[in-house]
Amino acid sequence: MKTVVCKQEELEPGNMIEAKLGPIPIVVCRTLDGEFYALANKCLHQGATLSKGMICGAAAPTDTPGEYDYIKEGEILRCPWHGIEYDIKNEGRMLADPQRKLKSFNVDIEEGNVVVSR
Amino acid sequence: MAKKKKPIIDVDIHERATYYDLVPYLDNPWAKYITDADWTQEKHLPYPIMGIDGLDRADAKSPDGRPAGNSLSFLQEQLLDGVGHEYGILTSAMDPSPSSMHGFYGMAEALAPALNDYEIENWLDKDDRLYGSVHIAAQNPQAAVREIERVGDHPKMVQILLPIDRTPWGDPYYHPIFEAAERHNLMIAMHHNEPPSYYGNYPRYFVEWHSVMPNTHMVQISSMIFNGVFEKYPNLKLMMLEAGFIYAPALMRKMDTQYKYLRHEVPWITEMPSETMKKHVKFSTQPVDELSKEEFEQFVELMGSDEMVCFSTDYPHWDYDSPHNALPKLDKDLEDKVFAENARSFYPKLQAVGGKVPL
Numbered sequence: 001m002k003t004v005v006c007k008q009e010e011l012e013p014g015n016m017i018e019a020k021l022g023p024i025p026i027v028v029c030r031t032l033d034g035e036f037y038a039l040a041n042k043c044l045h046q047g048a049t050l051s052k053g054m055i056c057g058a059a060a061p062t063d064t065p066g067e068y069d070y071i072k073e074g075e076i077l078r079c080p081w082h083g084i085e086y087d088i089k090n091e092g093r094m095l096a097d098p099q100r101k102l103k104s105f106n107v108d109i110e111e112g113n114v115v116v117s118r
Numbered sequence: 119m120a121k122k123k124k125p126i127i128d129v130d131i132h133e134r135a136t137y138y139d140l141v142p143y144l145d146n147p148w149a150k151y152i153t154d155a156d157w158t159q160e161k162h163l164p165y166p167i168m169g170i171d172g173l174d175r176a177d178a179k180s181p182d183g184r185p186a187g188n189s190l191s192f193l194q195e196q197l198l199d200g201v202g203h204e205y206g207i208l209t210s211a212m213d214p215s216p217s218s219m220h221g222f223y224g225m226a227e228a229l230a231p232a233l234n235d236y237e238i239e240n241w242l243d244k245d246d247r248l249y250g251s252v253h254i255a256a257q258n259p260q261a262a263v264r265e266i267e268r269v270g271d272h273p274k275m276v277q278i279l280l281p282i283d284r285t286p287w288g289d290p291y292y293h294p295i296f297e298a299a300e301r302h303n304l305m306i307a308m309h310h311n312e313p314p315s316y317y318g319n320y321p322r323y324f325v326e327w328h329s330v331m332p333n334t335h336m337v338q339i340s341s342m343i344f345n346g347v348f349e350k351y352p353n354l355k356l357m358m359l360e361a362g363f364i365y366a367p368a369l370m371r372k373m374d375t376q377y378k379y380l381r382h383e384v385p386w387i388t389e390m391p392s393e394t395m396k397k398h399v400k401f402s403t404q405p406v407d408e409l410s411k412e413e414f415e416q417f418v419e420l421m422g423s424d425e426m427v428c429f430s431t432d433y434p435h436w437d438y439d440s441p442h443n444a445l446p447k448l449d450k451d452l453e454d455k456v457f458a459e460n461a462r463s464f465y466p467k468l469q470a471v472g473g474k475v476p477l
């Protein structure tokens with residue numbers, strides 16, 4: 001199964017776009033380094049549409065209460081409802097519970113098109 | 119095969135009036151305070167949540183740009199039709215009463231009736247699935263009673279919304295409000311409020327604030343129970359909104375135990391507090407704690423009644439619970455009770471007029 005989502009330049013770094021791979025709703029995210037990632041567009045918690053959320057960064061785990069190190073800018077997909085954070089570059093894993101991850105799909109650039117397949 | 123839809127009565131939906139929406143329902147100077155002096159209520163909550171639209175779901179703004187919960191047609195599309203509600207109980211997003219009025223009580227007494235008129239005209243009279251809450255300025259029980267007398271007989275007003283504030287609700291100061299509730303066949307509901315404890319400070323983090331909501335609710339329930347409110351007003355029932363329900367069994371057991379030791383102090387209490395709670399208090403599910411079916415059933419069993427928990431979404435807020443995904447799949451009997459029948463039996467006016475109010 002394969003789908004052409006958009007032209008490469010139509011999706012700017014730091015943005016995302018929703019699409020369908022056959023019947024499966026997906027979200028294609030472009031991180032700030034220009035890479036593309038395709039994930040299932042449905043939150044593992046209560047099923048909110050993730051593309052209605054935001055791409056942002058996150059505070060790194062720390063040993064020191066009160067200390068913040070804001071990292072992974074443009075690499076975190078945050079759910080529009082209860083705010084669960086998914087790490088786009090780390091297989092769509094939940095920051096709070098890395099055992100759990102979104103389904104991910106292959107992305108290839110073919111003749112300037114962003115093509116998702118599984 | 120088409121699945122038969124389960125009936126859903128959602129006991130906590132926040133329709134939103136902007137201050138400007140209320141201007142047509144306000145006299146001067148109150149209207150002018152908004153139009154000419156740009157008055158807004160001071161809100162306390164000090165923390166933002168990132169990625170969320172204020173305290174709203176990031177996808178609940180209406181397409182015409184109005185804030186979440188402000189457009190009836192979008193609320194119908196996204197929630198009532200989208201989910202398939204049988205009924206929804208409106209609880210508003212404005213509270214004219216709590217300490218955020220900071221003594222400006224004349225404004226609170228003007229806002230409450232305006233909010234009620236707005237709610238009736240723009241929501242209750244326009245969708246037969248929606249039922250309403252009477253808003254009051256609780257600082258002044260006389261004014262509150264006048265307002266209950268004024269709108270309490272509207273066929274779709276099913277409860278009075280009581281703000282959680284500095285004085286816990288068992289205090290005799292508030293009892294005229296309960297008398298009025300009984301006169302009009304209205305139930306009462308309390309919604310979580312800012313700050314989390316009735317004596318008023320915030321913890322350092324939102325996550326703390328949001329984790330200890332049940333504290334506030336426990337203070338109110340124990341105040342109502344030990345001050346004998348339900349003995350005095352036997353038809354009164356209380357819906358606790360937005361602290362979930364898993365704290366209830368702990369509170370019930372705690373109060374029963376303490377009552378055995380300290381009965382001398384509250385001799386007007388003649389049955390175990392947990393028994394009174396079973397008859398008079400219900401809890402909304404939201405924000406639901408993540409539970410397996412077995413865990414859900416265990417909590418219900420510890421409460422000793424499967425008639426105390428009522429489903430709510432809290433739409434359009436960020437911690438909205440989806441009727442299809444928030445709870446584990448329950449056995450049919452419990453599912454029917456939680457999603458609809460417990461709420462149906464809680465609101466006498468809903469049973470009496472449910473869906474039959476001519477619009």
Ligand code: FES
Pocket residue numbers: 043044045046047048079080081082083084
């Ligand atoms: S639905 Fe995504 S965090 Fe709850």
